[in-house]
Amino acid sequence: MSGKSINLVFLGAPGAGKGTQTKRLIKNFHFTHLSTGDLLRKLIVEKHPLGIKAKSFMDEGSLVPDSLIIDMIKTQMTKKKGYVFDGFPRTLAQAEALDQITNIDKVVFLDIPQKEVIRRLTGRRICRKCGFEYHVEFLPSKKGKVCEKCGGNLYQRDDDKEGVIKKRLSVFTSLTTPLIQYYENKLLRMQAIGTVEEIYKKITEGLNLSS
Ligand SMILES: [Zn+2]
Numbered sequence: 177m178s179g180k181s182i183n184l185v186f187l188g189a190p191g192a193g194k195g196t197q198t199k200r201l202i203k204n205f206h207f208t209h210l211s212t213g214d215l216l217r218k219l220i221v222e223k224h225p226l227g228i229k230a231k232s233f234m235d236e237g238s239l240v241p242d243s244l245i246i247d248m249i250k251t252q253m254t255k256k257k258g259y260v261f262d263g264f265p266r267t268l269a270q271a272e273a274l275d276q277i278t279n280i281d282k283v284v285f286l287d288i289p290q291k292e293v294i295r296r297l298t299g300r301r302i303c304r305k306c307g308f309e310y311h312v313e314f315l316p317s318k319k320g321k322v323c324e325k326c327g328g329n330l331y332q333r334d335d336d337k338e339g340v341i342k343k344r345l346s347v348f349t350s351l352t353t354p355l356i357q358y359y360e361n362k363l364l365r366m367q368a369i370g371t372v373e374e375i376y377k378k379i380t381e382g383l384n385l386s387s
Contacts, residue, residue, distance in 0.1 A: 180206065180258040182383070183278055185265065187355065188286035189348045190341065191293035192368045193375065197286065198262055200376055205385055208255075212264040215248055216240065226251065246273050253278065268354045282383055283359040285352075286368035286375070290345055297341050301330040 184207070188194035202209045219227030226248050230240045245264065253259070265271040274280065299312040305328025310317050318324045334340065356363060364382045368375055380386070
């Protein structure tokens with residue numbers, strides 16, 4: 177199967193490696209990436225009427241309504257198939273709305289134990305100067321608490337702290353559980369454990385994609 181003939185949704189907890197895997201898949205199989213976060217920013221910058229409308233909700237501190245997000249997605253869908261939806265749907269209502277405008281063929285769920293997410297995320301350290309990302313366990317700086325490339329100080333982002341991660345995971349689980357039931361027949365559930373290569377291989381095999 178080539179990427180041109182299917183529509184995919186990717187689900188994955190923070191830290192499951194969703195961004196890394198989707199990027200690679202999109203590049204190798206020529207999917208069109210539909211990230212609602214990127215799309216929102218783009219339409220706002222372009223002063224597109226839908227972007228202006230969305231911004232008025234955001235300025236009030238409100239969520240952008242699902243119907244508006246769906247309209248934004250529609251503006252980008254110039255063909256029938258070959259999309260990877262990223263960051264959408266997040267809720268059951270959004271999944272139902274998405275089914276009104278297109279047909280989703282497969283849903284990839286990158287499953288990962290909470291303990292592993294905490295290990296991956298709490299170990300991240302970022303260089304204040306050059307932004308390079310280290311990991312205390314997987315990719316430590318040879319110079320300890322300073323960047324080995326530029327000598328800048330390394331720090332931990334606030335949202336990489338354990339309490340914040342646990343909160344994000346619990347929000348994710350409560351929103352995603354009904355989605356997983358909704359997509360039961362299309363679901364390709366896989367343990368997101370192992371190297372990036374190994375997980376990528378499992379995904380492409382599971383989707384019957386061959387290069
Ligand atoms: Zn640095």
